[in-house]
Amino acid sequence: MIELITTAESASQAESLLQAGIDILYIGEDEFGLRLPTSFSREQLKELTCLAHEHGKQVRVAVNAIMHNDRIATVVPYLQFLQDIGVDSITVGDPGVLHVMKKNNITLPFIYDAQTLVTSANQINFWAKRGAAGAVLAREITYPELVEMAPQLIVPAEVLVYGATCIHQSKRPLVENYFNFVDSSEASSKERGLFISEPKNKETHYSIYEDRNGTHVFATNDINLLAELNKLHDIGLKQWKLDGIFTRGEDFVSIAKLFVQAKLALESGNWSNSIEEKLSHQLINFHPNERGLDKGFYAKDPSEIQ
Secondary structure (H helix, E strand, O other), X not given: OOEEEEEOOOHHHHHHHHHHOOOEEEEXXXXXXXXXXXXXXXXXXXXXXXXXXXXXOEEEEEEOOOOOHHHHHHHHHHHHHHHHHOOOEEEEOOHHHHHHXXXXXXXXXXXXXXXXXXXXXXXXXXXXXXXXXXEEOOOOOOHHHHHHHHHHOOOOEEEEEEEOOEEEEEOOOHHHHXXXXXXXXXXXXXXXXXXEEEOOEEEEEEEEEEEOOEEEEEOOEEEEOHHHHHHHHHOOOOEEEEOOOOOOHHHHHHHHHHHHHHHHHHHOOOOOHHHHHHHXXXXXXXXXXXXXXXXXXXXXXXXXXX
């Protein structure tokens, strides 16, 4: 069964996404989760969990930040809260979180999410044998590597099929440090819309912002694998993530609806080139004009990845 996982930026957008037919809402707060469109309060997380369950859908909460000493002590009450409100699963990348879960008898299903490190079936299966219900695949995996990996997996693996790709994260406030160096006071949040370019390639447009977890830098182009969904389906990778961190409001909902149509066409055996072309054309109309689209690492030759 295909599962569509989407971020949400508000309760109203979450309602629209659930009504559109997505399967799992991916939400959380910046204190414990990475690169979320919105950092929800605990009361909001409880409301969204109830909302999703009313629609017969699931909630997955991001707990995938690296937990330094200042946060590992506070993550246990947060996890207990998530368990109490009935969230369906969490994403975890820091083994320290798994340690405190076991120590405190917290039984939340967890999805292994160590970002760029999740690149082999053996690694995923290692964590599956230690309780992981699934894994989030690194964005740097090519299609030939996915073909080789998929039949070896013993748990489902999530693939980013639409949205931005983070290519660098630093705990340090790099943007703030730069503005301090040039003696300027500027905002550095994602709402500011800052980007950097390579000196020798002015066409590069790496979005950059800072938050509780440091500095985040994103690839020039966002991922769009709508045209590749049939291939992913055929090799057994059926958990598809849509990330709306830079595609906001109703446009993101409209894009999610296109992937719901694709899901239904594939599950009913009605997928065709004409359907793919129609949906791909519509997606471009909803995607932000200032952001490019490509297939990212998926379309590269494995030998090119260093």
